[in-house]
Amino acid sequence: MRYYETREQSAELLRLTLPLMSQQAAAFHPQSYTIWYEHSAGINPRLTNVLEQRLSQNTPLNDEEVWRLYVNFVVARDAESMERIQQRLKALLDDTSTSATNAGIEASQFSQTLTIHKNQLMQPLPLEHLPTVVTELLADTERMRRVTEELVEQLDRHKNEVQELTEQLERAEHQAKLDPLTGIFNRRGFEQQLQAPESSGGGLRRGVVLVADLDHFKQINDNYGHVLGDKVIRTVAQIIRGNIKGRDVAARIGGEEFAIFLPETSVKGATALAEQIRATMAGCRIRRSGLEQPIAQVTLSVGIAEAGESDTLESVLDRADRALYEAKRNGRNRVWVDSASSGA
Numbered sequence: 001m002r003y004y005e006t007r008e009q010s011a012e013l014l015r016l017t018l019p020l021m022s023q024q025a026a027a028f029h030p031q032s033y034t035i036w037y038e039h040s041a042g043i044n045p046r047l048t049n050v051l052e053q054r055l056s057q058n059t060p061l062n063d064e065e066v067w068r069l070y071v072n073f074v075v076a077r078d079a080e081s082m083e084r085i086q087q088r089l090k091a092l093l094d095d096t097s098t099s100a101t102n103a104g105i106e107a108s109q110f111s112q113t114l115t116i117h118k119n120q121l122m123q124p125l126p127l128e129h130l131p132t133v134v135t136e137l138l139a140d141t142e143r144m145r146r147v148t149e150e151l152v153e154q155l156d157r158h159k160n161e162v163q164e165l166t167e168q169l170e171r172a173e174h175q176a177k178l179d180p181l182t183g184i185f186n187r188r189g190f191e192q193q194l195q196a197p198e199s200s201g202g203g204l205r206r207g208v209v210l211v212a213d214l215d216h217f218k219q220i221n222d223n224y225g226h227v228l229g230d231k232v233i234r235t236v237a238q239i240i241r242g243n244i245k246g247r248d249v250a251a252r253i254g255g256e257e258f259a260i261f262l263p264e265t266s267v268k269g270a271t272a273l274a275e276q277i278r279a280t281m282a283g284c285r286i287r288r289s290g291l292e293q294p295i296a297q298v299t300l301s302v303g304i305a306e307a308g309e310s311d312t313l314e315s316v317l318d319r320a321d322r323a324l325y326e327a328k329r330n331g332r333n334r335v336w337v338d339s340a341s342s343g344a
């Protein structure tokens, strides 16, 4: 979803939204802000109905409820708009096809008329009949010219609209694959990227999957709040982004869980990259806004699995997850390679 409010309008909406949010039990995370912002802006009537009902009952929304509203009324609305674009595209195609068929019928009638006129002209024709034939011929030619012109104009209009709709569709599709908090792929985007034949060359073959998960993240949320928790999540995404390149694919596949696919990479190379990400995170000094003093060290653990010939994305993710579990079990803040991939 794109928002079209100006800086001033959105500042006004911010002033309206914050008091509404603060009356709720839910944390001040982006999903919570989105639903109250859309309500204040009056751009999501179905969501507003539900929220107004809740406001009248005076029962504050908790995190779980906010998440459900976000998925049902914001994410689903984006999916609906994609469907609307697809339907409009289909209607345009139907329209074009009908016009082309009609123009074809006209052309075939015109061709028959031309044959009739030609036959008439091939017969000895009284001279006084000639103007009638020429007039009819001119009228038919003019009619055909108009039909063709209308068709060309219509095709031109449709071409522009199709182009615009295609761009909207591409934007919406791309948006639906991204995680709004970090801007990297979400789980769906990750799966689609890896399933696209051009993205990783030989599919999963010769690739390695990394799964990274923040250590004791619940404590970070509990100690410093969700806003800071979200900042930590964004920091991990930035570190990952800064360490991958080319055809590597990174995604946030769960709350504090990330996945990276490295095509045509050895386990040794993937381990070095995972180690680099882990060390950068461990050395990162994250501050609360307005405060000099950094929060306590935040670390993450990484599980690594190499994709074999018979692996599916699910099976290799599963093995990387199990390696991650081992990394956690062995003390956290470490990289662990799945035993089948390490050749152990």
Ligand SMILES: Nc1nc2c(ncn2[C@@H]2O[C@H](COP(=O)(O)OP(=O)(O)OP(=O)(O)O)[C@@H](O)[C@H]2O)c(=O)[nH]1
Residues within 6 Å of the ligand: 029, 181, 213, 214, 215, 216, 217, 218, 219, 221, 225, 226, 227, 228, 229, 230, 233, 254, 255, 256, 328, 332
């Ligand atoms: N701030 C914030 N927190 C989130 C988000 N998604 C999930 N979480 C929190 O992440 C925490 C995950 O906690 P656990 O699954 O217990 O894991 P953990 O505390 O990291 O412990 P280990 O993984 O065992 O090291 C929960 O408190 C979730 O509420 C998010 O988008 N933002």
